Amino acid sequence: MTRPRAALKKRANGVESRQRILDATVEIAGERGYEGTSIAAVSAKCGLPASSIYWHFKDKDDLIAAVxxxxxxxxxxxxxxxxxxxxxxxxxxxxxxxxxxxxxxxxxxxxxxxxxxxxxxxxxxxxxxxxxxxxxxxxxxxxxxxxxxxxxxxxxxxxxxxxxxxxxxxxxxxxxxxxxxxxxxxxxxxxxxxxxxxxxxxxxxxxxxx
Amino acid sequence: MTRPRAALKKRANGVESRQRILDATVEIAGERGYEGTSIAAVSAKCGLPASSIYWHFKDKDDLIAAVxxxxxxxxxxxxxxxxxxxxxxxxxxxxxxxxxxxxxxxxxxxxxxxxxxxxxxxxxxxxxxxxxxxxxxxxxxxxxxxxxxxxxxxxxxxxxxxxxxxxxxxxxxxxxxxxxxxxxxxxxxxxxxxxxxxxxxxxxxxxxxx
Amino acid sequence: MTRPRAALKKRANGVESRQRILDATVEIAGERGYEGTSIAAVSAKCGLPASSIYWHFKDKDDLIAAVxxxxxxxxxxxxxxxxxxxxxxxxxxxxxxxxxxxxxxxxxxxxxxxxxxxxxxxxxxxxxxxxxxxxxxxxxxxxxxxxxxxxxxxxxxxxxxxxxxxxxxxxxxxxxxxxxxxxxxxxxxxxxxxxxxxxxxxxxxxxxxx
Amino acid sequence: MTRPRAALKKRANGVESRQRILDATVEIAGERGYEGTSIAAVSAKCGLPASSIYWHFKDKDDLIAAVxxxxxxxxxxxxxxxxxxxxxxxxxxxxxxxxxxxxxxxxxxxxxxxxxxxxxxxxxxxxxxxxxxxxxxxxxxxxxxxxxxxxxxxxxxxxxxxxxxxxxxxxxxxxxxxxxxxxxxxxxxxxxxxxxxxxxxxxxxxxxxx
DNA sequence: AATGAATGAGGATTCATTCAT
DNA sequence: AATGAATGAATCCTCATTCAT
Missing domain, CATH: 1.10.357.10 (Tetracycline Repressor, domain 2)
Structure with missing residues (x-):
């Protein structure tokens, strides 16, 4: 029972998740501006639940600033x-x-x-x-x-x-x-x-x- | 004397109300953009209840377009x-x-x-x-x-x-x-x-x- | 300047308006039930403003009962x-x-x-x-x-x-x-x-x- | 002893909440039909806030269908x-x-x-x-x-x-x-x-x- | 006989955010 | 590192109704 050989996928990977969130956010914010960018929309586009976005970013402001x-x-x-x-x-x-x-x-x-x-x-x-x-x-x-x-x-x-x-x-x-x-x-x-x-x-x- | 011309305030005057709503809306929309413009904020600024805004404009879209x-x-x-x-x-x-x-x-x-x-x-x-x-x-x-x-x-x-x-x-x-x-x-x-x-x-x- | 000869149309006609309202109401109430029947919808269907409906009927209940x-x-x-x-x-x-x-x-x-x-x-x-x-x-x-x-x-x-x-x-x-x-x-x-x-x-x- | 099983009340339990919502909804919808069933009423009856109902069901339609x-x-x-x-x-x-x-x-x-x-x-x-x-x-x-x-x-x-x-x-x-x-x-x-x-x-x- | 305008209450739904796990 | 569930405040908009004209 060794560790699975190629646990490359779906292994919790902070960096990649962060990128996915940022990618989704640019797209949405570029379409709809600050107020128009909802966490739910970002979550839907990047596939991660809203709560995960808050693990990576303090709040919406922080997210947009990062973008x-x-x-x-x-x-x-x-x-x-x-x-x-x-x-x-x-x-x-x-x-x-x-x-x-x-x-x-x-x-x-x-x-x-x-x-x-x-x-x-x-x-x-x-x-x-x-x-x-x-x-x-x-x-x-x-x-x-x-x-x-x-x-x-x-x-x-x-x-x-x-x-x-x-x-x-x-x-x-x-x-x-x-x-x-x-x-x-x-x-x-x-x-x-x-x-x-x-x-x-x-x-x-x-x-x-x- | 005839009946007081400008009654006791707050009596139906479509044209003026429309202007008041538009005035309030330019101000807010100019500050905060489309999504940032909430009907509640417009209502607060112009003094008419939100439902009255909908008498004059079909919806938010219509309002902004008019502005x-x-x-x-x-x-x-x-x-x-x-x-x-x-x-x-x-x-x-x-x-x-x-x-x-x-x-x-x-x-x-x-x-x-x-x-x-x-x-x-x-x-x-x-x-x-x-x-x-x-x-x-x-x-x-x-x-x-x-x-x-x-x-x-x-x-x-x-x-x-x-x-x-x-x-x-x-x-x-x-x-x-x-x-x-x-x-x-x-x-x-x-x-x-x-x-x-x-x-x-x-x-x-x-x-x-x- | 006699009275217009054929003022048949658009002469205020209570009976006909009442019928038009009732006609509109059966149709809508038959589609959507009691709660689903809004005065606004009836008004839209019969062409008379909502306030006119209240001239003919005491309230929504009264209207539905009449229907x-x-x-x-x-x-x-x-x-x-x-x-x-x-x-x-x-x-x-x-x-x-x-x-x-x-x-x-x-x-x-x-x-x-x-x-x-x-x-x-x-x-x-x-x-x-x-x-x-x-x-x-x-x-x-x-x-x-x-x-x-x-x-x-x-x-x-x-x-x-x-x-x-x-x-x-x-x-x-x-x-x-x-x-x-x-x-x-x-x-x-x-x-x-x-x-x-x-x-x-x-x-x-x-x-x-x- | 392990940590108290049923914590201090009100702690996340998806399945049970879903049932509570459905229970409340049958009761109300059975009384008042589709339009007569307001989310606020369901919320009041089941004790969960309206927004929680939307965690479990996409919208009112979805809720009624589930019922x-x-x-x-x-x-x-x-x-x-x-x-x-x-x-x-x-x-x-x-x-x-x-x-x-x-x-x-x-x-x-x-x-x-x-x-x-x-x-x-x-x-x-x-x-x-x-x-x-x-x-x-x-x-x-x-x-x-x-x-x-x-x-x-x-x-x-x-x-x-x-x-x-x-x-x-x-x-x-x-x-x-x-x-x-x-x-x-x-x-x-x-x-x-x-x-x-x-x-x-x-x-x-x-x-x-x- | 009719209506334009107004209005407070309430409608469904979405919001950003939190928290226990 | 991540997430299911929850939540109060806010969103847009519709409701039935009223009233001066």
């Missing part, structure tokens, strides 16, 4: 880090644009869910929203750095404006695609965006005729 | 129609930009609620979402017309791209402001956007070195 | 009274059987609704049930009389048993038809029933070898 | 199977009659509830009704078999007629008793019914003077 975190990490990986060395500023900007466009097409959960949460204004803010705002702030700083390194002449105000415009534009293009689908090619749009942001840098630069 | 419709109309009014005659194309674009910026700052319910609904993907789409998509489509056609009239040389593809970029940019700037507040002056951003869209028109125009 | 009364009268008319004079007792019994069979096929609302109400045991008995029990008692007395006149020799106990059996049989055949439809010809069954009741009379008669 | 099923089984048990061997056909028929009479007096929930459901015609038929019709069909087949074995000479049409008449008669007698109580002794009536059905068999038999 945001995980999907942010997944998104960050698909973006890839820009190679600092290569080419002219414009060329580097264009490569970033293409990267971001691709990442938003491939791993849209993070931003969709995040924007849904961010647009809400409920009195007691869910932790998921806070998490999203944090990682978003992080991304904004990262973009700011890139802007600064690409256009060293800009003053801080201009850097802020440009960063905001660059990120807001990406948000808008993403949102548009989520709503209307690929009626216009997203890569074209993101490249246009990169070009225009680049133009804006010169427009905002000191000594420009603005 | 979207009304807030769209309100928004359209605050935008104002562009004066066809005035100035150079660029000047006219700048005026539009300022108008839209102002309208989004003043009557943001329509777009906030609409975007929240639009980002959702629930299997049985709420009517409110459909309504939003319809009026949005309408707005897109309107912008398209303006683009065409400002830049008569553009081919249809370019018109589509430009329209999409213009609207998506506005969405993005709006979203950014909803999330981060006025860290960067919205009018500046919308004017920058107008400038860049204008530049893009020349970039996309036939004969440009694109 | 029972009216459908009983309709049923009584389709039964027709047996012609006292004609033929042998058996022949007269057979004619009655055919009459009753036909009436239950043609105007089944009364009995269906009545039985539904009668089978219920709610603590505060609805007036409709009382009305049904009353008219049913009336019918039972009528049948009793017929039994007595057909079989003058029977003692009162036997009359009671026979009457009960005759009526219960009719109820059962009716119920069976409501449930299973015309899988077996109802006239055949009612004739068989008449025959057997007739046989039973001889079986119960004094001096029979029972 | 029908269980009460049918209970009823089948009180009927008892006819002992194939004993006596003449008539004697055996009489014993069956007595058995059925007794069972309907003792466990009337099944038939009362079933008939109430069966008489309804709601557009979307409740599952409970379907279940009742199924078990009823089953019972009819059983009776048909008995008829065939008691009167092997009958052709199929006659078997159908006789079966229908036998069952419909039982329904009618049951209904009568539910409505009017024991004004006439039920056993007497069921025995009379058995006699008459027996007579009918000869009346329907080939070669009879029918």
């Amino acid at each position: 945001i975190e995980r999907s942010f990490e997944a998104w960050v990986e698909t973006v890839g880090l820009p190679d600092d060395s290569a080419g002219t500023p414009l060329e580097r900007a264009m490569i970033m644009a293409a990267d971001v466009a691709k990442s938003l097409v491939e791993a849209p959960d993070f931003l969709r869910l995040g924007l849904m949460l961010a647009l809400e204004r409920r009195p007691t803010e869910p932790r998921g929203r806070t998490v999203f705002l944090q990682v978003r702030e992080l991304s904004l700083r990262r973009v700011e750095d890139v802007v600064r390194s690409l256009f060293p002449d800009l003053d801080e105000d201009a850097v802020g404006t440009l960063t905001t415009y660059a990120v807001a534009g990406a948000d808008g293009l993403f949102t548009h695609r989520e709503i209307h689908g690929d009626t216009v090619d997203p890569v074209t749009l993101f490249e246009l965006h990169a070009h225009l942001v680049y133009d804006a840098a010169t427009r905002l630069a000191p000594g420009s005729r603005r | 979207i419709e009304r807030s769209f109309e309100a928004w359209v009014e605050t935008v104002g129609l562009p004066d066809d005659s005035a100035g150079t194309p660029l000047e006219r674009a700048m005026i539009m930009a300022a108008d839209v910026a102002k309208s989004l700052v003043e009557a943001p319910d329509f777009l906030r609620l609409g975007l929240m609904l639009a980002l959702e993907r629930r299997p049985t789409e709420p009517r409110g979402r459909t309504v939003f998509l319809q009026v949005r489509e309408l707005s897109l056609r309107r912008v398209e017309d303006v683009v065409r009239s400002l830049f008569p040389d553009l081919d249809e593809d370019a018109v589509g791209t430009l329209t999409t970029y213009a609207v998506a940019g506005a969405d993005g700037l709006f979203t950014h402001r909803e999330i981060h507040g006025d860290t960067v002056d919205p009018v500046t951003l919308f004017e920058l956007h107008a400038h860049l869209v204008y530049d893009a028109a020349t970039r996309l125009a036939p004969g440009s070195r694109r | 029972i009364e009216r459908s009983f009268e309709a049923w009584v008319e389709t039964v027709g009274l047996p012609d006292d004079s004609a033929g042998t007792p058996l022949e007269r019994a057979m004619i009655m059987a055919a009459d009753v069979a036909k009436s239950l096929v043609e105007a089944p609302d009364f009995l269906r609704l009545g039985l539904m109400l009668a089978l219920e045991r709610r603590p505060t008995e609805p007036r409709g049930r009382t009305v049904f029990l009353q008219v049913r008692e009336l019918s039972l007395r009528r049948v009793e009389d017929v039994v007595r006149s057909l079989f003058p020799d029977l003692d009162e106990d036997a009359v009671g048993t026979l009457t009960t059996y005759a009526v219960a049989g009719a109820d059962g055949l009716f119920t069976h038809r409501e449930i299973h439809g015309d899988t077996v010809d109802p006239v055949t069954l009612f004739e068989l029933h008449a025959h057997l009741v007739y046989d039973a009379a001889t079986r119960l008669a004094p001096g029979s070898r029972r | 029908i099923e269980r009460s049918f089984e209970a009823w089948v048990e009180t009927v008892g199977l006819p002992d194939d061997s004993a006596g003449t056909p008539l004697e055996r028929a009489m014993i069956m009659a007595a058995d059925v009479a007794k069972s309907l007096v003792e466990a009337p929930d099944f038939l009362r509830l079933g008939l109430m459901l069966a008489l309804e015609r709601r557009p979307t038929e409740p599952r409970g009704r379907t279940v009742f019709l199924q078990v009823r069909e089953l019972s009819l087949r059983r009776v048909e078999d008995v008829v065939r074995s008691l009167f092997p000479d009958l052709d199929e049409d006659a078997v159908g007629t006789l079966t229908t008449y036998a069952v419909a008669g039982a329904d009618g007698l049951f209904t009568h008793r539910e409505i009017h109580g024991d004004t006439v002794d039920p056993v007497t009536l069921f025995e009379l019914h058995a006699h008459l059905v027996y007579d009918a068999a000869t009346r329907l038999a080939p070669g009879s003077r029918r």
